[in-house]
Amino acid sequence: MPRLSLVVPVYKVQGYLPECLDSVLGQDYTDFEIIAVDDCSPDGSGAILDQYAERDPRIHVIHLTENVGLGRARNAGLERAEGDYVLFLDSDDTLSDGALAAISDRLDATGDPEILVYDYARTYWDGEVRTNQRADLLSSEGPDVFRLADRPELLDLLQIVWNKAYRRDFISRTGLTFPPGYYEDAPWTFCSLISAERIAVLDRVCVLYRQRREGGNILKTVSRKHFDVFDQYARVFDFIAARPELDEWRGPLFRKMVDHYLTVLERPGRLPQSSRAEFFHRASADYRAHLPEGFQRPEGGRGHKYAMLQRDAYTALTGATAAVKFRRRVRTRAAAAVSRSRRSAIGVYYQSQLRLPLDENLALFSAYWSRSVSCNPAAIAAELARLAPGIRRVWAVRADAVDRVPQGVEYVRVGSRAYWSAVARAKYLVNNVNFADAVVKREGQVHLQTHHGTPLKTMGLDQQKYPASTNMNFAKLLERCDRWDFSLSSNRFSTAVWERVYPCSYTSLETGYPRNDRLVNATADDVRRARAALGLADGTRAVLYMPTHREYQPGFTPALDLARLADELGPDVTLLMRGHYFYGNSPHIAELRRSGRIVDVSGHDRVEELYLAADALVTDYSSAMFDYAVLDRPIIIYAPDWDIYSAVRGTYFNLLEEPPGAVATTQTELIRLLGSREYDGPDATERRAAFRRRFCEFDDGRAAERVVRRVFLGEESMLPFVPFTERSHAPTPDQALELVERA
Template structure:
C-alpha cells in the first residue's frame, strides 16, 4: 500500500500536463501512486497519460467514457485510491520539489492526522510568482495536532481541495465525495475541516498553482453555472444539520456563504447583467433561510452589504456597487496623480541639487542593481577606505534589500530624496551594471564601470545578433555607456570584448577584478574560516555547483539530478548549490538536505567565501569559472546543452575546445569523471593552467589598489603585476581522494595539488 495516492483530473490541459506529471514523478520521495483521470478530454491528454503509464508503473490512467466535470472526475480517482493519504493535484498545476518528502515527514511526526494542510504559491504565465497572501496562518503557534476549534483561523485559507492531504480512512469513514458543478471544493473543504478531529500543518510551499493568462479558470467565465454555488452551500448546511455536534460552526460558515455570494455578485465577468438581479434575490433567500438564531451582522461596510442582502434590496446594492467601483476608479486616478506629483517634486529636487557644487570627497557605490554590498564595487570601496579614508562612501540600496547592508555601512534608498541628492552632488560613481537612465552625468563627475564577469556569452551590442537573448534598447544602452569614464577589465581578452561591444570614449583599466583580490591574497586562515562559516567538517570534500542564467528558463531548475549525484559521490562529499542571482533559492532534497550533504548557498552574500571553501567547481557557462581559476583548484564543465545555449545566447569561444578542466556532456559522464579522479587529474590541471594564463593574468591581489590609485588618487604610476608563476595560491581545503571511491591520489596528482 503506497503512502500517497495522488489524484489528477485531466481536461484540456495538454500544454501543461507533462510538466504536472513530471513534477510528481521527479519527487525524491517515491512511495506513491499517481491516478490520472482523463475526463474525456478532447485534446491529447489521454495519449499523454498512456505514454507516462507505459514508462512508469506508478502512473495509473483512468479514461472516462464521457465528460463528468472536475468533481466527479476526482471521485473516479478517489474510488481507485489505495494509499494511506490522498492528495489532489489539478492537471495544470505542479508539485513543488521535495513536497512529498516534506508531507511524509510531517505526517510521521504527527502520527497520521486526518488532514495535513500545506502552503502554495501562484505561478503566472510570465514566469512571475506570488506567495499565498495568508500563509502566516500556517505559521501560527499552537499544538502540532489540533481540531479546527483550536485554530479556527484556518478557515481563512483559500478553501480549495488541493492544499491538503487527506487520510483515506477518514474520507471512507465519513463518506466524503465531490459534488457536481462549479464550486465543488466548497462542500468538500468546509465539511472535511470541521469534521476532522486531528489536523496538522506543514508551513511549506507544496503546490505551484498555475495562473494562466486566459482560459485557465472556469470561475472567471461569464455563465449561469455560477448559480451552482447555492446547491454547494445547501450541502454544507445539510452536513451541519446531520451532525449536531458541529453546530458551533454554523455562524462562521454562514458568513463564509454570504461573503462568497457577494463575491460572485460583485466580481467582474462572472454574472451577466441580466442574471445579477436573479442571483441576488436567490442569495437573499439563502441568507434568510440559513441565518443562525441570534445572529448579529458584522459592523462597517461589510455589515451594510449584509443588511442589503438580508432585506433583498437589489437596487440599493447595485447602486452601492457602482458607487464603490466609481470610488475605486477615482482613488486610482488620485493615486496616479499623487505619484505623478511625487515624481515631479523629486525631479525638481534633483534639478535643484545639481545646481549645488559637486562634493569631491563623496563616492557612490552600487552592485547588481543595488541589491547589496558585493562584488567589484565592494572590493574597491574597502580598499578606498584604506588608501583614501577622507572620501566618504555611500551605497545605493533598493528598499527591499536593506537587510543585506552590513552594519555601519552608509547607504541611501534608491528613489529617495537622499538618493537624488547624492546622485546630483557626488564626485565618483562606481557600479558593476549601469545607473538608471534618469541619472544625469554632470561635468566633473567620474563614472567607473567595473563589469561583473569575464564574458563567455555575448554582451552589449553583440546581443543584437541574438534577439532571443534580450529585449534591450540598444540606443539607450549606448547613452548609458557614454557616461562611463573608466571600464575595469580582468584580462586582455575582456578588454577586446568590452571596447567593441560598448563603443564609447571611456578608458579601459586592465587591473584584474577587484573582487578576486580576496582569492589571490587568501591563505590557510581564510580558507579555514570560510569552511567553518559554511559548517563544513574537516576532511569533507565540498564541490560548488554554479550554473548560469538561461534566458529561455524562468526559474532555477538544476540541470543535474543533484540527489543522485550526491549519492554517487558518497557521504564524504558535500554539494554546495548556488543558483544564479536572477532566481530564488534552489530546491530542497529531503534527507540529503537535512543531513548537510546538499547545501543551498544561493542566498550567501559573498560568493568569494564559497570559492574559498570549495575543493572544486562544477559549472556550465558561468563567469564563475574565470574567478575560481584564481585559486588554481579543479573546475569541471557540465555542458549538456552547449549547442542550445551557444545558439540562443552566442559565445565568444568554444568552451568544449578550450575548457578550464574536465568536461562532461551527460550526468553519467560527470559522475564517472568525479568518481574516477579525472576531475583533478594531471590532464585537467594542464587545461586549467592554460586557462589561468589566458584569463587570470592581472588577478594578483592588487586589482582594487590599482583602481583606487588611478581613479581616486589620480596616480598614474603603474602598480606592478606579480607574474602568475610567482603567485602563491590558497591551500585547498582538503586533499580529496577520487571522490566517492576512497582511492588515494596517484603521485602525479599529489604533486600537482601540492605545487
C-alpha cells in the same frame, strides 16, 4: 609572390581587429598576404596580430617602436609588400564575403589596370548598412579601362585609399608615399588618380566601412588638427607643379580643395570656435595662391562662398551662415524642451541637487542593481578606506535589500531623497552594472564601471545578433555607457570585448578584478573560516555547483538530479548549490538538506567566500569559472546543452574545445569524473593552466589598489604586475588544514 598584398595599419583597435582579420582570412580567394603594421599600439592589438600570425603564415607583422601615425604606418607596410597589387584596409573595417575573388577577377578581366576602384558601404552599431551615395560613379558603362580624363567625376568619390587596388609597380614608378598628418588620404588619392593611365572600376561592395560611434577618426573630433588639411593640399599642388603634363588637373583639384575647406568650416564639431577665423584666413590665402587662370566659380550660394574666400571676407561668411545657425538653435531649443520634460519626470528635488557643487570627497557605490554590498565595488570601497579614508563611502541599496547591508556600512535607499542627493553630488559613482537612465552625468563626475565577470556569452551590442536572448533597447544601453569614464578589465580578452560591444569614450583599466584579490591573498585561516561558516567539517569534500541563467527559458530547468548526484558521490561530499532555489520538495531532497549533504548558498552575498570554501567548482557557462580559476583548483564544465546555448545566446569561444578543466555532457559522465578524481588529473590540470594564463593574467592580488590609485588618487602610472609564475593564491582546504595542524 602573391597576387594581392593587404596593408593593415593597426592602432588601438583590439575590439575590432579580430573581426577585420577574420574577414580577410575567411575569403574564398587565398592568393594574398597581409602586412599588418602595429603602430606601437598601447593596447593588446600587437599581441592579437602575433597570435594570428602564428596560426597563418600569410600574415606578416611589423611592430613599430614608436607611434608614427596612419600614413607612415602604411608606408612601412608598403615596403614589405610583395604582391602584384596593394590594397589598404583599416583595422576596424572588414571585407565583404567574396570581395577578394571579385577584385581579382576584375583585375584579370580588365588586363591588370594600374588602379581598380571598388565600392563600399557604411555599417553602424545598430546593424544599419548604408550604401555609398555616389555608387553610380562606379557603373561599368563605357570602356572597361580608361584615364581619369574620360571619367573625371571619379574625383567626387570620398577621398579614401582603401576602396582601391593599386598595381605595385605603378606605386613605385609614381613615387607615391603617404605623408604625415591626418588628411593623408587626400594627396595619395588625388595624385594616384591623375597619374594613372589605366583605371578600372568594380561595381560591387567590397569594404564594410565601420562608423565608430565613439569617434574613431578626426572627422568626429573638435580639434586644431583639422588645420593639417592645408599641408596636404600643398602637397597635391607641389605634385602637379613637378609634372607639367598634369597641369590640366589644376582646376578640378582647386575646386576639390575649396570644397574641402568649406566643409571643414561648415560642419559642426570640427573646428574649435576660437580657431574658425584663423582657419578661414588660411583657406583664403590658399585660394588666392592656387587660383588657376580662367577659373569659373560655381553658380548660386556655393559660388558666393567661393567669392568670400577669395576676398578673405570672414565676417560676410559668418553672416551668410546665420540662417543655418538659426535652424540649429531651433533644433537645440527643441532638444532642451525635451530635456526639461525629462527633468520634470526625474523630480524637482534631484534638479535642485544637480545645481549644488559636487562633493569631492563622496563616492557612491552600487552592485548588482543595488541588491547587495559585494563584488568589485565592495573590494574597491574597502581599499579606498585604507588608502583614502577621507573619501566618504556610501552605498545605494534597494529597500528590499537593506536588511542584508553589513553592519557599519553607510547606505541610502534607492529612490529616496538621500539617494538622489548622493547621485547628484558624489564626485565618484561606482557600479558593476549601469545606473538608471534618469541619472545625469555631471561635468566633473567620475563614473567607474567595474563589470562583474569575464564574458563567455555575448554582451552589449553583440546581443543584437541573438534576439531570442534579450529584449534590450540598445540605444538606451549606449546612452548609459556614455557616462563611463573608466571600464575595468581582468584580462585582455575582456578589454577587447568591452571596447567593441560598448563603443563609448571611456578609458579601459587593465587592473585585474578587485574582488579576486581575496582569492590571491587569503590565508589558511581565511579558508577554514569560510568553510566553518558553511558548516563544512574537516575532511569533507565540498563541490560548488553554479549554473548560469538561460534568458531564453521561462523558468529554471535544473540540468542535474541533485539527489542522485549526492547519493552517488557519498556522505563525504557536500554539494554547495548557488544560482537558483531548489525545485520540488521531495522528502529525499529535504533529508539531504537537513543532513548538510546539500547546502543552498544562493543567497550568500560574498561569492568569494564560497570559492575559498570549495574544493572544486562545477559550472556550465557561468563567469564563475574565470574567477575560480585564480585559485588553481579543479573546475568541471557540465554542458549538456552546449549546442543550444551557444546557438541561442551566442558565445565568444567554444568552451568544449578550450575548457578550464574536465568536461562532461551527461550526468552519468559528471558522476564518473567526480568519483574517479579524473577532474584533477594531468589533462585537466594542463587545460586549467592554459585557461588561467589567458583569463587570470592581471589577477595578482593588487587590483583594488591599482583602481584606487588611478581613479581616486589620480596616479597615472599603474602598479607593476607580479609575474605570473611568481604569484601565490589561497591554499586549498586540504593545504589549509595541514598548515593549521602544523602550527
